[in-house]
Amino acid sequence: MRIGIVAIPAPTDAGAPLVERFTSLARRVESLGFHGLWVTDAFARGRPTLDPLILLGALAAQTSRIELGTCVVQLPLRHPVEHAHRVQTLNLLSQGRLRFGVGSGSTRNDFDAVQADFAARFRTLTSDLAVMRQVWSGQAVYGPALSVWPGTEGGPPVLLGAWRSSRWINLAAKELQGWIASGIQTAWEDLAIGIHMYREAGGSRVVLANIFTDLRDSPPPLPLAVSPKISLVCPPAEARERLRRLRDLGVDDALLVCPWDDPGQLEAMAGLVG
Numbered sequence: 001m002r003i004g005i006v007a008i009p010a011p012t013d014a015g016a017p018l019v020e021r022f023t024s025l026a027r028r029v030e031s032l033g034f035h036g037l038w039v040t041d042a043f044a045r046g047r048p049t050l051d052p053l054i055l056l057g058a059l060a061a062q063t064s065r066i067e068l069g070t071c072v073v074q075l076p077l078r079h080p081v082e083h084a085h086r087v088q089t090l091n092l093l094s095q096g097r098l099r100f101g102v103g104s105g106s107t108r109n110d111f112d113a114v115q116a117d118f119a120a121r122f123r124t125l126t127s128d129l130a131v132m133r134q135v136w137s138g139q140a141v142y143g144p145a146l147s148v149w150p151g152t153e154g155g156p157p158v159l160l161g162a163w164r165s166s167r168w169i170n171l172a173a174k175e176l177q178g179w180i181a182s183g184i185q186t187a188w189e190d191l192a193i194g195i196h197m198y199r200e201a202g203g204s205r206v207v208l209a210n211i212f213t214d215l216r217d218s219p220p221p222l223p224l225a226v227s228p229k230i231s232l233v234c235p236p237a238e239a240r241e242r243l244r245r246l247r248d249l250g251v252d253d254a255l256l257v258c259p260w261d262d263p264g265q266l267e268a269m270a271g272l273v274g
Contacts, residue, residue, distance in 0.1 A: 001247040003273050004036035004255045005029045005266070006071060006210055010223065011048050012261070019058070025263055026059040029066060032270040036067030036099065038209065038255050041074055044113035053090050060094040068097050071180055071209035071255060072161035074105035075132075076124035077116050083128075084135035084155070085146055091156045092149050101180050101209070102129065103161035126171070129158070159207060164194030173203030183211035183230040188245075191230070195250045206252050213256040215239060215268050220261075232256060232272075239272050 007025055009018060016024070029037045037059060039052045056068045068090075075083070091098045104125040105111065111118040134141050136155030138148045159178030162168035164186075172179035179198050181191055186208070195206050212222050213232040222233065230246075232239040246254055259265055 001251055002035035002253045004038055004253055005034050006038045006255045006257045008040055008257060009050060010260045023062045026062045028266050030063045032266055036069055038069040038071045040071060044109040053086050057090050057093055067099050068094050069099035070101045072101040072103035075102050075128040076105055076121045077110060077114050080128040080131035081135055081141055084132040088149060088152045091152050098156040099159060100156045101159045101161050164190055164197060169197045170201050173198050173201035178205035178207055179203055180207045180209050183208055184228045187229045192249050206250055208246060208251050209255040211254055211256050213269060214259050215265055243272060
């Protein structure tokens with residue numbers, strides 16, 4: 001099982017400027033042997049956030065080996081043709097290291113902020129995916145076709161972040177390159193059922209994202225409104241046992257959220273592997 005890191009920045013007046021903190025984090029993730037660095041997508045949540053594609057573009061210049069992923073971009077909030085062009089750009093700049101995790105979105109505030117239809121988000125997700133894949137193949141959609149940059153034909157690998165319903169599992173397994181479950185929302189039992197469904201449908205890559213991790217003796221409260229269903233907020237020995245359990249269930253990639261206030265835990269998190 002591969003281990004990646006999820007970075008969720010929080011506003012702070014302490015320490016180095018944000019750009020230095022992020023670029024240093026990316027370099028350390030790569031040097032410590034993690035498989036990838038992933039970022040989230042949110043806005044209108046009452047706190048400052050960063051655009052995931054712009055952020056990963058900056059981190060692509062600071063790294064050379066690790067995957068750079070999104071877990072997950074809310075497709076219905078953007079125009080699919082323009083969005084496909086930006087994703088193509090990031091795929092090129094990262095030299096094919098982009099792993100484009102996508103989802104329908106789940107927070108109405110994000111949709112209201114850009115006048116998007118929250119009720120239609122599931123239908124919009126599938127139609128936007130179809131449009132973006134057409135763009136990446138050089139096909140015209142609404143007008144002239146966008147020229148595809150050499151080396152980016154077909155777009156990046158796309159992974160679907162979604163519940164374990166047969167509709168989404170089949171889409172992820174048969175048409176896309178992976179299924180992303182959430183450590184915040186997915187219980188152990190649901191994860192096992194979802195993995196079984198996904199493998200039965202022919203799926204090849206299972207990712208469990210947003211596994212909040214804190215190995216300190218007295219960790220502070222998590223910045224979440226709900227308690228995560230699967231986390232590594234525990235002593236290292238218990239964290240290793242939970243990772244073994246995920247591996248045995250068939251998870252291919254575990255994406256651990258590094259505490260933003262204590263990036264020094266990366267070394268301890270790297271020590272969980274093996």
